[in-house]
Amino acid sequence: MNKHxxxxxxxxxxxxxxxxxxxxxxxxxxxxxxxPAVVRAADGSPEIGAWVVVRPDDAVxxxxxxxxxxxxxxxxxxxxxxxxxxxxWSKVSTEYPTPGQxxxxxxxxxxxxxxxxxxxxxxxxxxxxxxxxxxxxxIQAAADAWKVPASECTAANSVITHxxxxxxxxxxxxxxxxxxxxxxxxxxxxxxxxxxxxxxxxRRLDTADKTTGAMIYGIDVKLPGMLNAAIKDCPVFGGKLKxxxxxxxxxxxxxxxxxxxxxxxxxxxxxxxxxxxxxLEALPIVWDEGDNAKVSSESIAxxxxxxxxxxxxxxxxxxxxxxxxxxxxxxxxxxxVYSYPYQNHxxxxxxxxxxxxxxxxxxxxxxxxxxxxxxxxxxEASGLPAEKCDVHKVMPGGGFGRRGQTDYVRQAVIIAKxxxxxxxxxxxxxEEDMAHGRYHPITQCKMTGAFDADNNLVALHYRxxxxxxxxxxxxxALQNGMDPAAFQGVAQSGEAAFGYSVPNLLIExxxxxxxxxxxxxxxxxxxxxxxxxxxxxxxxxxxxGQDPLEFRRKLMGKHxxxxxxxxxxxEKIGWTTPAPQGVYRGIAQVMGYGSYVAGxxxxxxxxxxxxxVHRIVASTDPGYVVNPAQVERQIAGSFVYGLSAxxxxxxxxxxxxxxxxxxDTYNSMRINxxxxxxxxxxxxxxxxxxxxxxxxxxxxxxxxxxxFAATGKRIRSVPLRDQNITFA
Amino acid sequence: xxxxxxxGKTFTLDVEPDTPLLWAIRENAGLTxxxxxxxxxxxxxxxxxxxxxxxxxxxxxxxxxxGKKITTIEGLASGSSLHKVQEAWIAQDVPxxxxxxxxxxxxxxxxxxERPKPTDADIDEAITNICRCGTFQQVREAIHMIASA
Numbered sequence: 001m002n003k004h005x006x007x008x009x010x011x012x013x014x015x016x017x018x019x020x021x022x023x024x025x026x027x028x029x030x031x032x033x034x035x036p037a038v039v040r041a042a043d044g045s046p047e048i049g050a051w052v053v054v055r056p057d058d059a060v061x062x063x064x065x066x067x068x069x070x071x072x073x074x075x076x077x078x079x080x081x082x083x084x085x086x087x088x089w090s091k092v093s094t095e096y097p098t099p100g101q102x103x104x105x106x107x108x109x110x111x112x113x114x115x116x117x118x119x120x121x122x123x124x125x126x127x128x129x130x131x132x133x134x135x136x137x138x139i140q141a142a143a144d145a146w147k148v149p150a151s152e153c154t155a156a157n158s159v160i161t162h163x164x165x166x167x168x169x170x171x172x173x174x175x176x177x178x179x180x181x182x183x184x185x186x187x188x189x190x191x192x193x194x195x196x197x198x199x200x201x202x203r204r205l206d207t208a209d210k211t212t213g214a215m216i217y218g219i220d221v222k223l224p225g226m227l228n229a230a231i232k233d234c235p236v237f238g239g240k241l242k243x244x245x246x247x248x249x250x251x252x253x254x255x256x257x258x259x260x261x262x263x264x265x266x267x268x269x270x271x272x273x274x275x276x277x278x279x280l281e282a283l284p285i286v287w288d289e290g291d292n293a294k295v296s297s298e299s300i301a302x303x304x305x306x307x308x309x310x311x312x313x314x315x316x317x318x319x320x321x322x323x324x325x326x327x328x329x330x331x332x333x334x335x336x337v338y339s340y341p342y343q344n345h346x347x348x349x350x351x352x353x354x355x356x357x358x359x360x361x362x363x364x365x366x367x368x369x370x371x372x373x374x375x376x377x378x379x380e381a382s383g384l385p386a387e388k389c390d391v392h393k394v395m396p397g398g399g400f401g402r403r404g405q406t407d408y409v410r411q412a413v414i415i416a417k418x419x420x421x422x423x424x425x426x427x428x429x430x431e432e433d434m435a436h437g438r439y440h441p442i443t444q445c446k447m448t449g450a451f452d453a454d455n456n457l458v459a460l461h462y463r464x465x466x467x468x469x470x471x472x473x474x475x476x477a478l479q480n481g482m483d484p485a486a487f488q489g490v491a492q493s494g495e496a497a498f499g500y501s502v503p504n505l506l507i508e509x510x511x512x513x514x515x516x517x518x519x520x521x522x523x524x525x526x527x528x529x530x531x532x533x534x535x536x537x538x539x540x541x542x543x544x545g546q547d548p549l550e551f552r553r554k555l556m557g558k559h560x561x562x563x564x565x566x567x568x569x570x571e572k573i574g575w576t577t578p579a580p581q582g583v584y585r586g587i588a589q590v591m592g593y594g595s596y597v598a599g600x601x602x603x604x605x606x607x608x609x610x611x612x613v614h615r616i617v618a619s620t621d622p623g624y625v626v627n628p629a630q631v632e633r634q635i636a637g638s639f640v641y642g643l644s645a646x647x648x649x650x651x652x653x654x655x656x657x658x659x660x661x662x663x664d665t666y667n668s669m670r671i672n673x674x675x676x677x678x679x680x681x682x683x684x685x686x687x688x689x690x691x692x693x694x695x696x697x698x699x700x701x702x703x704x705x706x707x708f709a710a711t712g713k714r715i716r717s718v719p720l721r722d723q724n725i726t727f728a
Numbered sequence: 729x730x731x732x733x734x735x736g737k738t739f740t741l742d743v744e745p746d747t748p749l750l751w752a753i754r755e756n757a758g759l760t761x762x763x764x765x766x767x768x769x770x771x772x773x774x775x776x777x778x779x780x781x782x783x784x785x786x787x788x789x790x791x792x793x794x795g796k797k798i799t800t801i802e803g804l805a806s807g808s809s810l811h812k813v814q815e816a817w818i819a820q821d822v823p824x825x826x827x828x829x830x831x832x833x834x835x836x837x838x839x840x841x842e843r844p845k846p847t848d849a850d851i852d853e854a855i856t857n858i859c860r861c862g863t864f865q866q867v868r869e870a871i872h873m874i875a876s877a
Contacts, residue, residue, distance in 0.1 A: 070825030070861045203821045210826030211814040213761015213801035217827060220760035228755075253744065274751035348765050348773060348827040348860050397763070397827025398860050430766045633824060633866070640862025663770040663858060671864040672852030 038179045046179030048137050050097075050108040051081055051130030054175035058158045060087045062131075064094045065102065065109035066119040067369050068206060069399035071692045072630030073119035075204045079626055080124055083197045084131030084189060087171060088158040094205055099375035100390030112371040115404045115520055117593035117690020120626055124688055125189075132187040134178075141178035142169050192624065192685060201629030206395075217397045218367040221354040223423035227256055228273035229415050230280040231426060233265035233436050236289040236656035237515050240264050245284040252279045259418045267415050273427050292515040293656040300442060300514045300653060301339070307465025307510030308337065308446040314463065314508040317487035321504030326459035330450030333459075334543045336536055338447070338716045340528035342651035342658070343440035343521055344666060349397020350433040351408035354425040355416035357382060362389045362413060367396025369404040377406035381413035400641065401520035405438050405473075431661045438519025439651055439658075441467035445532040450504075455544040457555065459504035462490060462533065468511050469518045469525070483511065488525035488592055489697060490533055495594040495689070496526060499562030500537075500555040516653060522641055523696035526592040530697030531704065531718070534588035538705045539714065548705065549575050549587055561621055561684060562589055565598040568619035568680045573600040583614055586705030590697040595622040595689030599639075599698030605710040610728035611720075613643070613673070613703065619680035622689035628681055634691045636677035642699030644669045647727060650719035673727040730790045734759065735803025745791035749783075750774045752790045753800060761801035761830045765858070772857030775831035775838075776800050782838035782854075801830035804837060812874050813837045820870040824861035832857045836871055845875040 039047040045055040053061040062081045068074035078094050102109045110126060135155055142160040143150035146167055153162045158171040192198075209215035234240060244266050246258040254275030259267050266285060270276035306312060310324075327333055353366035355378075362382035368374040374391045382389060396403050412426040428436070443466030450459040468483035477484075486509045488496040498507070521527070541551035549570050556563040566589040570576075579585050582604045589598035602615040618635045625631050648667035652659045660666040704715050707725075715723065732739045732749075734757055741756040753762050753776070762785060765773030769787030776785045777799040785793075804811040810818075813833050823829045832855070839846055839854040846854070851871055859867070 070823075072824070203818075204823075206826075207818055207821055207823055210823040210829050211810070211817040211833060212805065213759070213830050215826055216760075217763075219764065222758075222760075272751065272755040274747055274755060346860060348771070348825065348858070349763070350765075396825065398825045400860070427764075430768075629821060633821075633863070636865050637824060637862030640864065641860065644860075662768055663766045664768060668771075668858045668860060669862075669864075670858065671855050671867060674862070674864045676865055676868075 046175050048134040048175060048178050049130055049183055050105070051127060052085060052134040054138070054171045056172045056175070058088060058170050058172035059091045059093065060085065060158070060171070062092060062094050063097050063109060065097060065112050066123065067112070067114040067371065067393060067396065067399070069114065069367070069369060069396045069403065071119065071634060072204055072627060073114070074206060075202065076120050076626040076630060077123065077127055078205060079197050079202065080120070080127050081131035083195055084128045085135050086155040086157065089197060089202065091158065092205070096393050098390045098392060099371040100386065102372070103375070103386050113373065113404070114369040114399070115401055117692040117694065121594055121688040121690050128189050129187050132189060133183050136184050136187060137178040137181045138171050138174055140181055141174040145174065145177065198624070198626050199628070201627055204630070215395055217349055217395050218352045218354065218365065219349055219397070219427055221365045221394060221425060223354060223356060226354065226423040226425055227269050227271060227419070228276050229267045229269045229424050229426040230273060230276035231261060231265055231267040231411060231428060231432060232280060232285060233432070234287045234289065235435050236287065236293045237517055238292045239287050239289040239656070241266055242286040242288040244286070249279045249283050252282065255279045257419060258283065259415055261411050261414050265411065267426065269415065269419065269424060273425070277429060289656060295515055295656045296654050297652040303514070304442065304444045304465045304512055307512045308444060308463055310463070312510050314510040315482035316506065316508045317482070317484070318490055318492040318498060318507035319505060321459070323459045323461045323504040323506035326504035327448055327450040327461060330458055331453045333448055333450040334539060335446060335448040336539055336714070336716060337444060338532045338535065339444040340442065340531060340718050341649070342442050342516060343645050343649045344434055344437040344651050344660065345398070345400045345402035345521055346433070346663070346666060346668065347396070347398030347400060347402055350428040350430055351402070352425065352427040353409045353412035354423060355412040356423040357413065357416040357420055359420060360388055363392065364409055364412065365392045365394055366409055367394055367403055368406070368409070369396070369399045369401070373404065373406050374409045377409045378413055381410045382417060400522040401524070402438060404520055407436070430663070434661050434666060435658050437651070437658070438517050440521035440527065441469055441518040441525070442514065442516070443467060443528050445528070447532060447536045449536070449540045449543070451544060455546070457502055457540060457544070460502045462507040463510065464508065465510040465512055467513050467518050469520060471511065471513050472518050483509065485525055486511070487529070489529040489590045496592045499559040499589060499591055500552070501558045502555065515656065516658070523592070523638070523693045526590060526694065526697040527642070527700070530588065530590040531701050534590065534698070534701035535704050535714070535716070538708060552589070561596045562591055564682060564684070565589060565596045565619040565621050568682050569598040569600040569617045572619070572678060572680050573602065573615065573617040575600070584706050584710035586702045586707070586709060588698040588701035588705060590694070592694040592697055593690030594687065595620055595691060595694045597694045597698055599695065599702040601702040601706045603703060603706040603710060605707065606728050608711055609725045611703070611707065611725065612728040613675050615678065616675055616702070617678045617680065618695055618698065619682055620691065620695060621682045621684050622691050623683060623685060623687035625681050625683045631681060631691045632679040635679045635695045638693065638695035639677050639699045640669050640674055642696040643703060646700040646703065646718055647720045650722065730794055732757065732790065732793060732798060733796065734798045735800060743790050745789060747790045748786050749776070749788050749790055749793045749798070750785040753785060759800050759802050763827055763830055765828065770858070771828070772835060773828050773831040775834040775857065777834060777838055780838065780841060782835045801834060804833065811837060812877070813840065816870040816874045820866050820873060822863055822866040822870050824863055828857055828859045832859065832867060836867070840874065846871060
């Protein structure tokens with residue numbers, strides 16, 4: 001079994017060039033006889049291009065820039081490189097370059113950001129080229145040694161063969177020579193039909209340590225002399241820290257220091273985290289909560305409801321024909337208002353980061369979905385230049401979008417900066433994690449559909465009111481004020497395109513941004529858009545007196561890929577045959593993150609409010625499937641995350657604060673509530689879509705539509721616990 | 729000071745008696761395989777064995793644990809040979825992020841002591857750990873794999 005080398009905190013992944021002088025990194029630049037520079041890994045093995053290190057024993061180390069957080073793309077990315085490298089997969093391990101090393105080498109590893117189901121789909125081309133480049137260099141080195149044309153040599157399983165002479169050698173034997181060659185500039189990638197490793201459900205490279213307790217997560221980082229910090233940030237977002245009475249906890253065991261963290265937070269630093277947390281709870285703190293303390297879920301809901309009024313300004317995201325006129329003149333129309341609440345990511349591992357700050361250096365060890373963003377946070381908070389900073393990524397205990405933000409890294413640096421020379425591990429309590437999430441945005445949606453006399457859908461008006469993530473986190477990405485991401489799943493075109501043709505269509509967004517900070521939460525805007533659209537599509541079908549599947553199909557003639565996944569789930573669940581006695585079905589489809597997905601659920605309902613989910617079928621067309629075993633896990637995991645949010649989730653606001661504090665008030669599905677997910681992969685090729693997120697969009701609407709089929713009741717808001725509906 | 733028997737070894741630790749066992753294990757004994765998830769015995773990430781019984785270590789104090797035989801994820805294997813649950817976890821590629829899996833594995837190992845061939849209903853009843861990645865399907869398959877071995 002290959003062992004993924006989990007990044008050890010004090011281990012240099014590898015050494016880099018002269019730009020790193022001053023960081024304490026050894027210089028691994030080898031300039032023999034004026035040839036190209038050889039960059040060496042920590043153990044002295046040569047790099048064959050930036051993505052591959054080959055050891056004398058033929059072991060191959062593949063560099064991974066994106067973050068593994070459970071989604072499996074570390075293994076998938078290694079498969080992509082290894083496919084082109086033609087190396088022995090059983091000898092592959094991986095390692096993370098640090099963002100500091102990447103910056104020092106002109107971002108040779110590209111983007112580190114691991115969100116938006118982007119890990120593989122945004123880097124497949126250059127990582128495969130990295131593998132192919134290394135293969136060509138290794139073959140060239142062998143050919144040079146044999147004095148034969150490289151074109152007569154082939155490589156497979158880390159063995160290079162010159163067929164005409166029968167000579168063979170291995171990657172490890174020619175690696176030194178290969179490392180000195182100039183990389184070829186033009187490399188050709190394999191035709192997908194020739195893939196041997198891509199498309200195979202090989203086991204993950206990072207499993208073994210996760211079964212023995214040996215895997216190091218951020219919370220497990222230990223540095224010599226390290227102290228531990230517990231933090232409280234003003235529970236009202238936007239509020240400030242007024243004062244705290246540190247004398248009250250001065251004698252408490254283990255307490256070393258109480259520090260202000262920016263204008264809004266206070267941290268207790270102690271020998272152990274338990275001591276820090278205990279003292280923090282005893283620390284009298286006065287907050288300046290500000291005007292946001294007047295905000296409640298009710299006041300937010302009222303404000304959003306006003307945005308549903310057509311008289312209020314809104315951004316138009318998708319439009320054809322004249323929906324308002326068509327609705328006004330239609331034979332019949334129906335409308336409905338839906339809503340979706342705030343959700344916390346609730347990663348199993350609360351936010352944390354460990355930072356060592358000295359006068360001339362600042363390093364962080366943390367789980368992060370974006371090493372470069374964490375690096376930028378270290379630079380900014382420390383005030384030190386790039387060459388004096390770095391971030392060492394460790395395994396995150398879940399990400400789901402939360403660890404794309406760097407607030408916790410910034411806090412740890414601010415604390416460590418006040419205690420130079422002492423490594424500080426900042427760990428949030430679960431309560432702090434619940435109180436200071438970057439929440440799934442809150443929205444409402446009013447939809448109106450209009451029919452002609454023959455029950456054909458002639459118009460659809462989809463009016464969203466609520467929060468924009470980009471407004472808060474990436475205002476530079478707004479387009480004349482409009483948040484294009486707000487239309488994920490209902491967009492005119494692109495990676496999250498609407499899958500229906502309606503002659504008169506108006507999809508618009510009245511942006512209203514409450515003070516609760518929004519974030520990218522697995523599935524992001526696809527979550528609510530898919531619930532709104534797919535549940536209302538069922539309402540339209542019912543109003544037209546048609547089968548929900550047939551009604552959709554009629555509108556999907558111009559969207560064959562959307563239709564194909566819908567057909568795949570319909571077939572697998574047996575839509576046209578009767579469900580077992582007492583069992584009811586629901587179906588949904590959406591496009592997100594470049595992939596087409598559909599889901600169907602079979603449920604039974606007892607006493608009108610106890611749901612048993614018997615079966616889930618989900619199909620996906622992500623273009624190419626790199627590792628079907630991992631894609632299957634992402635599909636199933638998306639249902640667990642999506643249905644947890646549907647049944648148990650929802651964060652509410654009182655006095656400007658989030659009310660939910662832990663898993664007792666923000667529960668998550670358990671094994672007894674979750675059926676097997678039957679995944680149907682229908683990759684049609686020719687494009688690369690994501691798999692970590694899109695399926696979550698269909699999880700809730702498939703179940704909600706089944707609930708209607710079972711009870712005749714429409715559920716138009718989340719979570720179900722607020723409506724006294726739970727798992728059977 | 730407290731004496732804790734963890735993985736067959738006695739640790740004399742400088743902790744207050746009301747310290748949750750979880751934090752004594754992680755911070756004082758230095759065994760970080762046992763994870764903090766909630767601190768209120770809801771999620772199960774901190775599950776250890778206490779005298780062979782699956783126990784959420786965040787919810788009991790050091791004083792209560794003294795004199796008991798505590799096994800953590802680090803003590804589950806016998807020397808270099810992995811426990812059958814760990815082997816099954818590797819064979820079925822169960823973990824995603826893996827953070828909850830120490831607790832999940834300990835809960836399953838305890839279930840198998842009580843019921844070597846658990847049914848789906850037994851699993852539903854006994855395994856109540858939270859996994860936000862959603863590995864339940866693989867957890868169930870791995871347990872059945874062990875039971876049918």
